[in-house]
Amino acid sequence: MSTAVQPHFKHHKNEEAINTVCSKLSERFGDRFTMGKALREQHAHTTTGLQNEMPDGVVFAQSTEEVSEIVALCNEQCVPVIAFGSGSSLEGQLNAPYGGISVDLSGMNAILEVCAEDLNCTVQAGVTRKQLNDYLRDTGLFFPIDPGADASLGGMAATRASGTNAVRYGTMKDNVLSLKAVMADGTIIETASKAKKSSAGYDLTRLLVGSEGTLGIITEVSLKLSGIPQAISGGICGFPDLESACNAVIMTIQCGIPVARIELLDSLQVKAVNLHSKLGLEERPTLLVEFHGTDSGVAEQAELFADIIEEFGGSDFEWATKPEDRTRLWTARHESYWATFSLRPGAKSVSSDACVPISQLAECVRETQKDIEATGFLAPIVGHVGDGNFHVQLLLDPENPEEHAKADAFLGRLAERAIAMGGTCTGEHGVGQGKMKYMTKEFGPALSYMIAIKEAFDPKNIMNPGKILPEHG
Amino acid sequence: MSTAVQPHFKHHKNEEAINTVCSKLSERFGDRFTMGKALREQHAHTTTGLQNEMPDGVVFAQSTEEVSEIVALCNEQCVPVIAFGSGSSLEGQLNAPYGGISVDLSGMNAILEVCAEDLNCTVQAGVTRKQLNDYLRDTGLFFPIDPGADASLGGMAATRASGTNAVRYGTMKDNVLSLKAVMADGTIIETASKAKKSSAGYDLTRLLVGSEGTLGIITEVSLKLSGIPQAISGGICGFPDLESACNAVIMTIQCGIPVARIELLDSLQVKAVNLHSKLGLEERPTLLVEFHGTDSGVAEQAELFADIIEEFGGSDFEWATKPEDRTRLWTARHESYWATFSLRPGAKSVSSDACVPISQLAECVRETQKDIEATGFLAPIVGHVGDGNFHVQLLLDPENPEEHAKADAFLGRLAERAIAMGGTCTGEHGVGQGKMKYMTKEFGPALSYMIAIKEAFDPKNIMNPGKILPEHG
Numbered sequence: 001m002s003t004a005v006q007p008h009f010k011h012h013k014n015e016e017a018i019n020t021v022c023s024k025l026s027e028r029f030g031d032r033f034t035m036g037k038a039l040r041e042q043h044a045h046t047t048t049g050l051q052n053e054m055p056d057g058v059v060f061a062q063s064t065e066e067v068s069e070i071v072a073l074c075n076e077q078c079v080p081v082i083a084f085g086s087g088s089s090l091e092g093q094l095n096a097p098y099g100g101i102s103v104d105l106s107g108m109n110a111i112l113e114v115c116a117e118d119l120n121c122t123v124q125a126g127v128t129r130k131q132l133n134d135y136l137r138d139t140g141l142f143f144p145i146d147p148g149a150d151a152s153l154g155g156m157a158a159t160r161a162s163g164t165n166a167v168r169y170g171t172m173k174d175n176v177l178s179l180k181a182v183m184a185d186g187t188i189i190e191t192a193s194k195a196k197k198s199s200a201g202y203d204l205t206r207l208l209v210g211s212e213g214t215l216g217i218i219t220e221v222s223l224k225l226s227g228i229p230q231a232i233s234g235g236i237c238g239f240p241d242l243e244s245a246c247n248a249v250i251m252t253i254q255c256g257i258p259v260a261r262i263e264l265l266d267s268l269q270v271k272a273v274n275l276h277s278k279l280g281l282e283e284r285p286t287l288l289v290e291f292h293g294t295d296s297g298v299a300e301q302a303e304l305f306a307d308i309i310e311e312f313g314g315s316d317f318e319w320a321t322k323p324e325d326r327t328r329l330w331t332a333r334h335e336s337y338w339a340t341f342s343l344r345p346g347a348k349s350v351s352s353d354a355c356v357p358i359s360q361l362a363e364c365v366r367e368t369q370k371d372i373e374a375t376g377f378l379a380p381i382v383g384h385v386g387d388g389n390f391h392v393q394l395l396l397d398p399e400n401p402e403e404h405a406k407a408d409a410f411l412g413r414l415a416e417r418a419i420a421m422g423g424t425c426t427g428e429h430g431v432g433q434g435k436m437k438y439m440t441k442e443f444g445p446a447l448s449y450m451i452a453i454k455e456a457f458d459p460k461n462i463m464n465p466g467k468i469l470p471e472h473g
Numbered sequence: 474m475s476t477a478v479q480p481h482f483k484h485h486k487n488e489e490a491i492n493t494v495c496s497k498l499s500e501r502f503g504d505r506f507t508m509g510k511a512l513r514e515q516h517a518h519t520t521t522g523l524q525n526e527m528p529d530g531v532v533f534a535q536s537t538e539e540v541s542e543i544v545a546l547c548n549e550q551c552v553p554v555i556a557f558g559s560g561s562s563l564e565g566q567l568n569a570p571y572g573g574i575s576v577d578l579s580g581m582n583a584i585l586e587v588c589a590e591d592l593n594c595t596v597q598a599g600v601t602r603k604q605l606n607d608y609l610r611d612t613g614l615f616f617p618i619d620p621g622a623d624a625s626l627g628g629m630a631a632t633r634a635s636g637t638n639a640v641r642y643g644t645m646k647d648n649v650l651s652l653k654a655v656m657a658d659g660t661i662i663e664t665a666s667k668a669k670k671s672s673a674g675y676d677l678t679r680l681l682v683g684s685e686g687t688l689g690i691i692t693e694v695s696l697k698l699s700g701i702p703q704a705i706s707g708g709i710c711g712f713p714d715l716e717s718a719c720n721a722v723i724m725t726i727q728c729g730i731p732v733a734r735i736e737l738l739d740s741l742q743v744k745a746v747n748l749h750s751k752l753g754l755e756e757r758p759t760l761l762v763e764f765h766g767t768d769s770g771v772a773e774q775a776e777l778f779a780d781i782i783e784e785f786g787g788s789d790f791e792w793a794t795k796p797e798d799r800t801r802l803w804t805a806r807h808e809s810y811w812a813t814f815s816l817r818p819g820a821k822s823v824s825s826d827a828c829v830p831i832s833q834l835a836e837c838v839r840e841t842q843k844d845i846e847a848t849g850f851l852a853p854i855v856g857h858v859g860d861g862n863f864h865v866q867l868l869l870d871p872e873n874p875e876e877h878a879k880a881d882a883f884l885g886r887l888a889e890r891a892i893a894m895g896g897t898c899t900g901e902h903g904v905g906q907g908k909m910k911y912m913t914k915e916f917g918p919a920l921s922y923m924i925a926i927k928e929a930f931d932p933k934n935i936m937n938p939g940k941i942l943p944e945h946g
Contacts, residue, residue, distance in 0.1 A: 117723060117832035160672040171670050173679070174647065189919035195828040196860045197644050198897035199633040199683055200904055200915055201941055202923045206646070206679035210672055227729035250590060256700035297770055355668040359590035387669045424671035431673055442673055446662035449930060450675045456929035457922060468674055 011465035072186030085152030091432025125154025144169035160210030167386030180220035234290035246362035269380035276339030354418035355427025389427035484938035528569035545659030558625030564905025598627025617642035633683030640859030653693035707763035719835035742853035749812030820868035827891035828900025862900035
């Protein structure tokens with residue numbers, strides 16, 4: 001009975017093998033393979049404080065069969081393979097600490113099938129969520145998961161993305177029906193049928209969702225779709241303090257109001273949004289809310305919600321019934337990441353998220369805010385609070401290593417605080433490189449079984465090595 | 474690149490090791506270990522046409538630590554371990570083809586925590602769904618998954634159970650937050666935090682859900698709870714033919730009516746229910762429907778549904794607004810399994826299920842009915858048709874091997890028909906022994922990765938061997 005976790009073995013870089021792979025890929029793919037520095041750098045793009053670690057080459061794949069060919073070659077030569085979708089991941093998932101080949105899937109952007117009768121579709125991994133929703137516009141259906149960025153659907157599956165709508169529609173875990181993936185030796189698999197439910201065998205779909213390219217490269221995604229609601233309404237209201245806002249959210253969820261989005265912005269975030277989007281909102285803890293349903297259903301939800309905010313000292317709810325007003329508010333929310341830079345122009349942003357049981361939300365946010373005050377950071381808080389999920393965005397001086405060291409320590413305390421409250425070190429950004437160090441604390445002996453799966457699926461450790469699993473050797 | 478699946482290696486029975494384990498368990502657990510034939514037979518209980526294959530001993534565990542001790546001993550001696558909850562599985566999941574120890578978890582029936590604020594609870598694996606719902610009665614919450622039988626929640630997680638409510642509330646996959654489990658060497662793991670969502674690491678929760686005790690023994694289950702709806706209403710309506718009933722269901726789902734249950738009974742099943750429960754229903758394809766929501770929400774859903782059934786030639790909808798009428802109808806539905814015996818007293822029932830994309834439902838049911846007619850079986854069809862899931866219950870002469878052989882062939886055609894239509898050989902009964910033979914067809918090369926996980930987690934193949942994965946050797 002082992003309780004101590006044996007870390008995963010480290011990949012060892014082999015320059016000669018990398019050269020062999022690069023020359024073979026160049027021969028096979030011509031222009032679609034590059035070793036140019038700009039593209040390599042862009043393909044290791046990371047929006048964190050992590051250092052950019054470039055791959056040795058980038059290949060633009062056009063089919064599952066091509067991905068299979070590339071991965072099989074890399075496996076034969078023991079060279080790392082990193083899948084690239086749209087480059088919007090946040091925890092260094094695209095870095096290549098041991099070099100290797102970035103497989104760019106953005107050209108695999110065909111919508112293969114939309115089955116309105118079954119409320120599902122199948123797309124290539126490079127299709128982005130906006131592209132899919134544009135395509136669906138006339139069908140009365142939409143794909144609800146919205147992480148903010150116009151991410152690729154393959155990438156969203158690989159990182160188990162969620163976002164503002166998750167409180168109502170779930171995360172990628174809940175909305176992927178089935179996947180096509182290329183495994184470490186080049187084998188192509190389909191994880192499941194298109195049936196809405198199944199009790200046949202191990203759930204390989206959910207195993208690949210969130211595996212960040214470390215177990216296989218997702219090349220096709222079958223997704224559940226939702227009906228565009230007959231009515232959408234929503235708006236905004238302010239609270240005297242963060243705790244009242246959090247408690248209003250908790251009560252909303254407990255009352256079973258099927259709110260489609262419920263987002264918290266702290267005072268500093270409201271200030272940033274005002275600066276960026278010229279909204280003129282009062283600078284206090286604020287909830288942005290949206291209801292989906294039938295006309296009468298939405299009215300009913302809104303009425304119940306209004307009672308709740310009154311109870312918690314919220315301001316009068318300002319309705320945004322016109323689509324353009326709603327779009328303006330949600331655009332401001334979606335741009336909150338960029339808006340924060342208005343608070344400290346020239347700063348580097350380091351964004352982190354945590355997720356706790358909703359009963360712990362108010363306390364976790366309050367403790368985190370105290371910690372921000374104590375460290376003297378400029379760091380707005382914003383979050384998908386209906387799920388107990390919130391983000392902290394630290395604005396750091398890029399030239400000041402001391403600030404970065406303090407930030408690292410702060411992020412460690414944030415992760416440990418969430419874990420200690422029965423939560424997780426990441427609600428939706430994934431582990432990548434940035435959160436590997438918290439995995440042992442969060443999972444304990446269960447981590448050994450993740451490592452066992454990794455070693456069984458990818459014995460040479462070529463699939464996005466140096467991510468998710470703590471390493472040794 | 475391997476596309477041919479290497480089957481999983483077979484467990485080899487070792488009588489001496491079994492004797493060693495039995496004498497150690499007897500010494501350690503006294504009265505709580507038995508080798509009596511009646512109990513051993515009952516613990517391999519199967520409601521299929523499969524032969525009863527008894528374990529060598531049954532041990533009644535009272536804690537996770539005890540389960541760990543038992544499994545570690547069995548692993549050391551290379552003796553099979555089969556977890557037992559309430560014995561209601563349908564595909565021979567509890568059989569012991571290589572002997573070994575049945576670990577009875579029914580005594581682990583404590584409700585450990587209910588957190589109303591977080592809409593979740595943690596229970597020991599032996600707690601049954603009725604026990605949990607009785608306990609929750611005063612909290613305004615309930616656990617919605619309802620497979621019919623009063624199954625244990627550990628068993629429901631292990632078989633990825635679902636049932637009548639799944640169309641609205643999902644299956645066990647969607648409602649398990651986290652699991653505590655004992656792995657093959659006795660290691661105790663917790664698969665996840667209690668956060669509502671997480672993107673940290675591989676989804677071990679979903680991997681264990683549906684693994685039927687072949688990867689680990691689930692000892693504690695943390696579950697999402699739902700609010701008891703303010704209003705429930707529903708009723709029943711008949712259709713001129715099966716296809717119209719199926720098409721009404723398809724349209725209901727497409728229109729996004731959040732129906733809580735929508736069940737199809739074919740004419741023969743209605744006849745059986747009439748005989749058993751004295752309902753006096755007209756013997757034609759019939760839908761039983763239930764709506765959950767607010768008063769006005771339920772009324773709105775019902776109105777939309779009434780329009781749909783009219784379009785498909787359904788009879789006037791008979792409302793069952795009084796709780797006692799509703800209970801009578803749903804009790805009849807739940808007892809449909811037992812009711813079918815009224816059609817052929819003394820018969821043996823062999824029940825199977827399949828699940829297809831809903832667009833294929835009408836055709837799959839029609840083809841299956843044709844097949845039933847051609848073979849001359851007495852076999853009612855009933856199903857959770859909102860998910861594309863239906864059951865066929867064959868009534869066979871227990872003394873007629875020819876009928877059983879014909880039934881086997883029929884079940885093979887049913888599974889292959891569902892798979893060919895993009896569906897699965899089992900929507901909710903699981904694989905067990907009964908459906909192992911269809912796994913290669915359903916999963917192709919993906920099956921190799923299930924076998925790789927099994928071999929990594931359970932290198933000696935002691936965890937419920939001879940289930941789910943096709944074997945060789």
